[in-house]
Amino acid sequence: MSGHATNLRLKLPAICFLLQLFTIILFAVFVRYDQETSARLWHEELSHHNKSNRDNDFYFRYPSFQDVHTMIFIGFGFLMTFLKRYGFGSVAFNFLIAAFAIQWSTLIQGFFHSFHDGKIHIGIESMINADFCSGAVLISFGAVLGKTSPIQLLLMALFEVTLFGINEYVLLSVVGAKDAGGSMTIHTFGAYFGLMVSRVLYRPQLDKSRQREGSVYHSDLFAMIGTIYLWLFWPSFNSAITAHGDDQQRTVMNTYFSLAASTLATFATSALVNGEGKLDMVHIQNAALAGGVVVGTSGEMMLTPFGAMIAGFLAGLISTLGFKFLTPSLDSRLKIQDTCGVHNLHGMPGVLGALLGALVAALATQDVYGDGMADVFPLIADGSRTATYQGICQLFALLITLGFAVVGGSLVGAALKIRSLGSPPDTQCFEDQIYWEVPEDHQDGYMTAVNSEDPERSASV
Amino acid sequence: MSGHATNLRLKLPAICFLLQLFTIILFAVFVRYDQETSARLWHEELSHHNKSNRDNDFYFRYPSFQDVHTMIFIGFGFLMTFLKRYGFGSVAFNFLIAAFAIQWSTLIQGFFHSFHDGKIHIGIESMINADFCSGAVLISFGAVLGKTSPIQLLLMALFEVTLFGINEYVLLSVVGAKDAGGSMTIHTFGAYFGLMVSRVLYRPQLDKSRQREGSVYHSDLFAMIGTIYLWLFWPSFNSAITAHGDDQQRTVMNTYFSLAASTLATFATSALVNGEGKLDMVHIQNAALAGGVVVGTSGEMMLTPFGAMIAGFLAGLISTLGFKFLTPSLDSRLKIQDTCGVHNLHGMPGVLGALLGALVAALATQDVYGDGMADVFPLIADGSRTATYQGICQLFALLITLGFAVVGGSLVGAALKIRSLGSPPDTQCFEDQIYWEVPEDHQDGYMTAVNSEDPERSASV
Amino acid sequence: MSGHATNLRLKLPAICFLLQLFTIILFAVFVRYDQETSARLWHEELSHHNKSNRDNDFYFRYPSFQDVHTMIFIGFGFLMTFLKRYGFGSVAFNFLIAAFAIQWSTLIQGFFHSFHDGKIHIGIESMINADFCSGAVLISFGAVLGKTSPIQLLLMALFEVTLFGINEYVLLSVVGAKDAGGSMTIHTFGAYFGLMVSRVLYRPQLDKSRQREGSVYHSDLFAMIGTIYLWLFWPSFNSAITAHGDDQQRTVMNTYFSLAASTLATFATSALVNGEGKLDMVHIQNAALAGGVVVGTSGEMMLTPFGAMIAGFLAGLISTLGFKFLTPSLDSRLKIQDTCGVHNLHGMPGVLGALLGALVAALATQDVYGDGMADVFPLIADGSRTATYQGICQLFALLITLGFAVVGGSLVGAALKIRSLGSPPDTQCFEDQIYWEVPEDHQDGYMTAVNSEDPERSASV
Secondary structure (H helix, E strand, C coil), X not given: CHHHHHCCCCHHHHHHHHHHHHHHHHHHHHEEECCCCCHHHHHHHHHHHCCCHHHCCHHHHHHHHHHHHHHHHHHHHHHHHHCCCCHHHHHHHHHHHHHHHHHHHHHHHHHHHCEECCEEEECHHHHHHHHHHHHHHHHHHHHHCCCCCHHHHHHHHHHHHHHHHHXXXXXXXXXXXXXXXXXXXXXXXXXXXXXXXXXXXXXXXXXHHHHHCCCCHHHHHHHHHHHHHHHHHHHHHHHCCCCCCHHHHHHHHHHHHHHHHHHHHHHHHHHHHCCCCCEEHHXXXXXXXXXXXXXXXXXXXXXXXXXXXXXXXXXXXXXXXHHHHHHHHHHHHHCCCCCCXXXXXXXXXXXXXXXXXXXXXXXXXXXXXXHHHHHHCHHHHCCCCCHHHHHHHHHHHHHHHHHHHHHHHHHHHHHHCCHHHCCCCHHHCCCHHHCEECCHHHHHHHHHHHHHHCCCCCCCC | CHHHXXXXXXXXXXXXXXXXXXXXXXXXXXXXXXXXXXXXXXXXXXXXXXXXXXXXXXXXXXXXXXXXXXXXXXXXXXXXXXXCCCHHHHHHHXXXXXXXXXXXXXXXXXXXXXXXXXXXXXXXXXXXXXXXXXXXXXXXHHHHCCCCCHHHHHHHHHHHHXXXXXXXXXXXXXXXXXXXXXXXXHHHHHHHHHXXXXXXXXXXXXXHXXXXXXXXXXXXXXXXXXXXXXXXXXXXXXXXXXXXXXXXXXXXXXXXHHHHHHHHHHHHHHHHHCCCCXXXXXXXXXXXXHHHHHCCCCCCCCCCHHHHHHXXXXXXXXXXXXXXXXXXXXXXXXXXXXXXXXXXHHXXXXXXXXXXXXXXXXXXXXXXXXXXXXXXXXXXXCCCCCHHHHHHHHHHHHHHHHHHHHHHHHHHHHHXXXXXXXXXXXXHCCCHHHCEXXXXXXXXXXHHHHHHHCCCCCCCC | CHHXXXXXXXXXXHHHHHHHHHHHHHHHHHEEECCCXXXXXXXXXXXXXXXXXXXXXXXXXXXXXXXXXXXHHHHHHHXXXXXXXXXXXXXXXXXXXXXXXXXXXXXXXXXXXXXXXXXXXXXXXXXXHHHHHHHHHHHHHHHHXXXXXXXXXXXXXXXXHHHHHHHHHHHHHHHCCCCCCCHHHHHHHHHHHHHHHHHHCCCCCHHHHHHHCCCCHHHHHHHHHHHHHHHHHHXXXXXXXXXXXXXXXXXXXXXXHHHHHHHHHHHHHHHHHCCCCCEEHHHHHHHHHHHHHHCCCCCCXXXXXXXXXXXXXXXXXXXXXXXXXXXXXHHHCCCCCCCCCHHHHHHHHHHHHHHHHHHHHHCCCHHHHHHHXXXXXXXXXXXXXXXXXXXXXXXHHHXXXXXXXXXXXXXXXXXXXXXXXXXXXXXXXXXXXXXXXXXXXXXXXXXHHXXXXXXXXXXXX
């Protein structure tokens, strides 16, 4: 019986309560308001440095933060509602694991980046970084969507956030790579981590649930809410933690043009690869966003607007081709079942973005950057490395990220194979009804599906 | 015949035109641009105080305002679209009454807070406060959703906004309580006001419309748009009118963590209280938001991040328990029919938030707040009251709010019982078709519902 | 066979690739980062003028930009999803043509407004203006929605953006008119341009597709997402490029109150003109927004809050009346088929807004504006024209705009009649299935529609 394996009545409360309790205790011990958030410290700052309340970094980061926040919870959440019978799970498990991941990553990233005097000091930047990290987890979620229980997802988040923090620390603080929009730390890492988890959790019998893997007309429209919000706010995402001033404005503009170009490339390629010249909603929903991923590293650099367009155009092109030609063979040949096609939206464009970042970094000159060099490439500006060497470091960062993602994803996937984690049976993937009280109109469809198309119904996991 | 009682052809235009005309006249007589909005006054300010255009408070309040604005019209509006046959009424009556309430509350709040030289002076802060006030009306709307005509709703808004203004004035200006995010003024007031209106309008025969009180699959997804936007922007809501600087950043951060914790508590509790361990969309849509309500008073204080998490966790817990155990008995024992469960989302968490605010205020010390004390607790900072006394005032403010809400809601409910206000018959609650031209696909469902499930169809109101 | 005429397998990729390639080349030759976006130039500015990174205009324009961006892609996109079988086309063709238009208008507007030393210099303001221009194209799209192929739409965008740029240049730089929120440049121009295109493309046999021209219950809810976002962010739209300080705050406030009043007028009028007193979603979705259009010109002026309310009230009133009485006769008498009723939402309110702008400009006095005159009416402030003359110039600007729109729309409409552009046959208008791979649930409906309601099916274009 599937009923008993997927009944989460005690397990889900237990893990939620435990994780939340554990997090609260760690916060109580380690986490404190930073200088801009604490009443006493900020007012000391005000009086010592002749500042005004309006110099608080809140006013220069919070609008960006809210855009990123919207991408994480509306963007990713609704993007995944395209499945006809997994809308609740898509938007709500997205909600659950992101709500946990932002707390946990505040701790993990805090230990690596803002730990001093035995305490983690947090403020608006740590909130942006926590949302970024949860973005990586949600990308991985896209690969395993519909095939995992919320318990597995929470555990995946627990481990992935931790590994994300380590990888990010190595890249930014050890290697000295630049990656403000996370082509490597977020997209490449999240995609290949998730793909490895999916590989380890491979289901040879997934065909038993294929009738539920598609969309219905209105579920595709719900998904477009996610797509458009991700597209709109990607400029904020890539610029949210760059240096203030020209850097933020330039990153926004590069991302804006890259996305516009990837949109045209996606429509063009979608019609081209379809036998009848018809457009495919899956491509529009996903590949049009590849332009945001591909300038995640280079967006803050002097990429030039037309450079951003070329990058976005290529990203939209390869992403659409990936959906058409690569995803089927990933499944059949490499045994990687990638529900949302994260390899096409985040994997390949992420790697391309890392390579582009290395190239643009290697081409940096004092003439082009002027005194702005110190904001974009501080190690070049202070003479401790050349532009070429910075480019090499960027390449090295990509390799490290791929290593962490592949090894980490494999290990975590193995851990998630544990029998009692409530994974759905092969016959009940992409189906809300196993984890949710659903309205009558949904139950009917389910009964039909179960009774007519899949009569045995004996589950096995 | 129900047709004639609910036909609004003359009544609705009459009340809309009258209210709008009356408002325009009052605006013409009383309302003027404030110093930051008037071309002449602002430029005098610029030249007299050596300011720059970029010092205009617009840049430090408007992003918060737009988040609040989104919560009011998208958040509340879509949250209530969960009903299978009341989506039009939910989002559009929300739109109508909020559009009126923001105008009317600009007048009412203006008389209390920015009336000098015989004029009300308005700017960005008055817009935020007007949206806040309309939030309280929309909470009350949630309690009576599907059981009231738009005329009743407009009248409710007219009276409730007025009472809101009085209560808020008493709390903030007479008692000297702090309540930046409105745990008391908005949530507690709006919830108990609405519950009393619903009590007075009790329908013993509401079972005749129960078949329409649930959701369908996609209406639950529409509702999640409202939920997620409320969740995302609650940090902006609670911080929108706090003092600039550390106060806004701290409030945002406290709310962010409180909401994250309430989300985990909600998922945990939802699975726990369900016989089969299944999650319930009603809980996720509502209780996950209780973390925002519960720090409405204390969010600007030095609550600490882990304190915020504990508060949010408890709020999510009691809110979910409320949906499961309290709402049914409110209906059966206290004759309070609470369509959206506002008692669980706004009522109990609002009271809890008021108590928490009193506690955190009573614990305030100079050591923790430093010179920031003046922003959070000006009356403690200037020596006119102790922290303990501030805490007592906060408690007193809660009692006053409950008093205003209960008495006001009862009186307004009685006024709304007037026969000719177009209230739907018991057989036609939660049904768009009585007030709306609806598409064919909806009519069919209605005919089925009317003909097969409810054959008498003789209306009585 | 309709199949061959509407098969876009080669044509759509060809035009997308060509337009994108051409745009990239022009960007490479002409477009450069402006002083605030370039690393070198901004840091020179910093050191020469003792500025801080936080003085970058990014922080004072970007939140407004993102609101406008949301209006263009979510607002317009979802507003048009009201059609029961054209949701994909509505939101996705909106996406495609806006993604192209923002690139192309960056070039066109750049040549007119920021071309020096042989280069176009772009930054956050050019992004806002590009989004504005794409807004005009999307308004025209509303007039021809469901009756044009994506190829026709891209060509329309190409020509319309170009004409928009010329008209805008004449109005703002030659005539010296003020039109910050685009009552003339965006709404009047976009509406009458689109109406003329629709006139030239008149389909006498459109009745063959009338059964698809309506909505279903949930498509009306999707459309409300668009409506509410447009409504919420219209204050940002009208204020996005006004002068900083009081101007932005005043424009926001005027638009806020105008929209609120138009909402009440719309509900009132909608119930009044319906035989049974029922409200019509089409009115709510559209006419409630007329309050934003009507203060597009005068919003930045000292309109006064009650003046804004009167304007919004009238706009909501005439817009609703237009939907009821004018749209049918536009079709039957003037042979203008206006799918979304852009004449009611953008056309008439745009003209009214232009007239209002002329009136308010003519009434400007030094006493009211003080030193703020220079920001709102620089030519009055520097003595080169009187207020009356400014008012006359505003009227003249309206006439020029109408001329450009009518002549331009006619010519472009004629160009779009070319046979091979993939226009849908009369029997297949308002139908996603000709351009899209659609899910099974949608195909069924289509088969029903084609087989039972429209048996001949022989296409003619």
